[in-house]
Amino acid sequence: MIKVRVPAKVNVQLGVGGLRADGFHDLANVFFAVALGDEVTARHGEGVTLTCTGPDAAAVPLDDSNLAARAARLLAAHHGIEPNVALHIDKAIPVAGGMAGGSADGAAALVACDALWGLDTPAGVLNVLAAELGSDVPFALLGGVALGRGRGEILAPLPVTGTFHWVFAVADGGLSTPAVFRECDRLRIEAGTGCTEAEVATPDADPALLDALAAGDPVMLAKALTNDLQAAAVSLRPSLADTLRAGTEAGALAALVSGSGPTTAFLVADAVTAEAVAAALLASGTCRAAHVTYGPVPGAAVQTS
Numbered sequence: 001m002i003k004v005r006v007p008a009k010v011n012v013q014l015g016v017g018g019l020r021a022d023g024f025h026d027l028a029n030v031f032f033a034v035a036l037g038d039e040v041t042a043r044h045g046e047g048v049t050l051t052c053t054g055p056d057a058a059a060v061p062l063d064d065s066n067l068a069a070r071a072a073r074l075l076a077a078h079h080g081i082e083p084n085v086a087l088h089i090d091k092a093i094p095v096a097g098g099m100a101g102g103s104a105d106g107a108a109a110l111v112a113c114d115a116l117w118g119l120d121t122p123a124g125v126l127n128v129l130a131a132e133l134g135s136d137v138p139f140a141l142l143g144g145v146a147l148g149r150g151r152g153e154i155l156a157p158l159p160v161t162g163t164f165h166w167v168f169a170v171a172d173g174g175l176s177t178p179a180v181f182r183e184c185d186r187l188r189i190e191a192g193t194g195c196t197e198a199e200v201a202t203p204d205a206d207p208a209l210l211d212a213l214a215a216g217d218p219v220m221l222a223k224a225l226t227n228d229l230q231a232a233a234v235s236l237r238p239s240l241a242d243t244l245r246a247g248t249e250a251g252a253l254a255a256l257v258s259g260s261g262p263t264t265a266f267l268v269a270d271a272v273t274a275e276a277v278a279a280a281l282l283a284s285g286t287c288r289a290a291h292v293t294y295g296p297v298p299g300a301a302v303q304t305s
């Protein structure tokens with residue numbers, strides 16, 4: 001049996017460029033891996049079977065559309081072998097929450113099946129397969145903090161000092177990533193700027209954000225957090241504004257929507273403040289759950305004990 005632990009992500013910068021001809025947007029996507037994560041186990045089996053446990057397990061598709069099952073089939077096809085594996089996901093990452101939970105399970109299944117089947121696939125090849133599964137999957141393999149260019153799949157690790165403390169507030173229900181990108185385009189057209197590659201400048205990583213990460217300074221990082229999808233997520237789910245306000249009123253240094261949402265992320269000064277902000281968020285009634293966590297942490301990795 002192989003057990004792989006894989007982190008969720010928050011985007012500390014999500015710069016969204018224009019809509020490309022292939023339906024994707026060019027990004028300046030600064031991924032940050034947090035300890036809140038899923039565990040994927042792989043055992044020998046017949047065909048690909050999948051089970052899932054955890055508070056949101058009922059919202060996870062168990063058919064061939066699941067990114068973990070797709071990853072197993074893709075890896076087997078690449079090596080020309082039969083995909084025989086029983087996969088289990090122990091799910092802690094909110095589903096359809098903007099924390100790349102499905103992508104994390106896809107990355108974890110690649111690593112788990114590679115070990116179970118004794119394939120020793122080179123890291124570069126795993127990365128190509130990961131990018132085929134989704135824009136966020138390569139980062140779940142890498143972990144840490146990284147700048148994602150292109151549609152988010154072209155990664156460069158970023159230097160970071162120390163540990164940052166976070167609280168994540170889980171909303172009721174999810175938001176569809178394509179729907180949030182479409183709403184971002186709609187808002188840009190409504191504002192008169194247009195939404196195509198020709199009309200929107202290509203975003204770049206913010207030097208102040210990179211300095212804050214390298215310095216390990218949460219106050220500096222708080223001032224530099226940005227998410228170009230936030231207005232779209234709040235437009236589709238106006239109640240998120242109340243959650244964001246509740247967290248900042250409770251003492252968070254900064255609040256933002258995590259990726260395409262609807263999970264909201266709160267950067268806090270330390271672990272003690274994190275507990276207080278999480279309690280206040282729950283008491284505010286503006287979220288379903290509040291998780292205290294930290295990062296950065298490594299990407300998908302086989303557990304040895």
Ligand SMILES: C[C@@](CO)(OP(=O)(O)O)[C@H](O)COP(=O)(O)OP(=O)(O)OC[C@H]1O[C@@H](n2ccc(N)nc2=O)[C@H](O)[C@@H]1O
Nearest residue numbers: 023024025098099100134135136151152177178181259260
């Ligand atoms: C927004 C982000 C931020 O990290 O993640 P989430 O917050 O949803 O987790 C990502 O860009 C999501 O990546 P991922 O969820 O892997 O998306 P994909 O499966 O590759 O694409 C799903 C759909 O999202 C839109 N999409 C995705 C990535 C991108 N750079 N531009 C896009 O327009 C497209 O409509 C695409 O068809």
Ligand SMILES: Nc1ncnc2c1ncn2[C@@H]1O[C@H](COP(=O)(O)OP(=O)(O)O)[C@@H](O)[C@H]1O
Nearest residue numbers: 065066067095096097098099100101102103105
């Ligand atoms: N292993 C998985 N875990 C969760 N969702 C998955 C998984 N595989 C496929 N999905 C599908 O992907 C959608 C997006 O889920 P998820 O990756 O959790 O969110 P997000 O894209 O917002 O980060 C879900 O609604 C679900 O239909």
